[in-house]
Amino acid sequence: MHTMWKGSISFGLVNIPIKLHAATEDRDIKLRTLHNECHTPLKYEKVCPSCDREVKNEEIVRAYEYTKGKFVVLDNDDLEKLKKENEEKAVEIIDFVKIEEIDPIYFNRSYFMSPHEGGGKAYSLLRRALEDSKKVGLAKIVIRSKEQLAVIRVYENTLVMETIHYPDEVRKANDVPNVPEGENVTDRELATAILLIDQLTTEFVPEKYTDDYRTALLEMIEAKRAGREVVAPAAKEQPSNVTDLMAALQASIDRTKPKKPVAAKKKAAARKKKQA
CATH class of the missing domain: 2.40.290.10 (Ku70; Chain: A; Domain 2)
Known part of the structure; x- marks a missing residue:
């Protein structure tokens, strides 16, 4: 090291x-800038606008x-x-x-x-x-x-x-615009939000988290290098702009509920059929 x-x-x-x-x-991933016509890497020169010439390091x-x-x-x-x-x-x-x-x-x-x-x-x-x-x-x-x-x-x-x-290098949180002063959430909304947090709570395992953008970019670079067709990854589901906060919270909870195994569902259905 x-x-x-x-x-x-x-x-x-x-x-x-x-x-x-x-x-x-x-x-x-560092990307270079090239001249589109000949694919030559571009140079960035230090130029004095007053003297209208390139300036050497010793100057x-x-x-x-x-x-x-x-x-x-x-x-x-x-x-x-x-x-x-x-x-x-x-x-x-x-x-x-x-x-x-x-x-x-x-x-x-x-x-x-x-x-x-x-x-x-x-x-x-x-x-x-x-x-x-x-x-x-x-x-x-x-x-x-x-x-x-x-x-x-x-x-x-x-x-x-x-x-x-140092403290003077950290900007004041009070200067952040449009931060609401009071709490205008209901008890039900708060309880539902906490339930969602509880369902998503887990132990922190660093290896679980990966840079998806970097992985996709490397795959695209390798595909282009090998002359293969570049396939775009499937689009992720985007959160909708739901104005009903409770509806958004409930939908989030429903989506994060652990799914029951298929076998367990079949057994439950068979049990109900027998009882009927």
């Missing part, structure tokens, strides 16, 4: 040399636009120095909290943590302490020139660091 960061993590006076490894991967500088059309230019050497100074710092756990106190909206990206040379025992100590205390560590780390707030927790006997957003 590729190492993307080396450093150390500390809590109190305990220092643990560690490595970071990406815990997730983007499985999206490019970075800047912050503090107001429309006005910039503060930042020197690459200064940015690299700042980045190096921060990346050399150890990851310090600043607090321990219960993970239930952190809303999932804050979570961003996950990384596996492995012990570096000589860090095995301290790694095991932190892992056991987190498990027994049922707490997670809150830490700060600089990754790719950005200081991140992070949660350190245990996942399948491995320490995981999950970067989380």
Whole structure:
């Protein structure tokens, strides 16, 4: 597994040399853009609209636009120095909290943590302490020139660091338009909705869920590559715009009821015939 960061993590006076490894991967299918006439991949050039010419990499500088059309230019050497100074710092756990106190909206990206040379025992100590205390560590780390707030927790006997957003990076829910203020649902509607939830409730098994769009796209690509006819998948049943909420809930419940086996239906029918 590729190492993307080396450093150390500390809590109190305990220092643990560690490595970071990406815990997730983007499985999206990347499509190229081609010229329709000759199927040549297109190039995207950096062009200055004022000078009307292509700009080379060595001519490019970075800047912050503090107001429309006005910039503060930042020197690459200064940015690299700042980045190096921060990346050399150890990851310090600043607090321990219960993970239930952190809303999932804050979570961003996950990384596996492995012990570096000589860090095995301290790694095991932190892992056991987190498990027994049922707490997670809150830490700060600089990754790719950005200081991140992070949660350190245990996942399948491995320490995981999950970067989380700062509060000012999460937009206010109050700003969402057209959210109804009051509850204008009836007791019957609520009871029926809860019944539907109960019928659809199951254990979370990650392997059960697949990316149907990606699978269909790969099948289409393979069919085209092999020169076969592309067959469109059967259209899924679309929910209707039912204005009667109770009717929609009842229809949903009827659709999710477990179906009786055919044999059981035949036995029941035979029993009724005998009784008659």
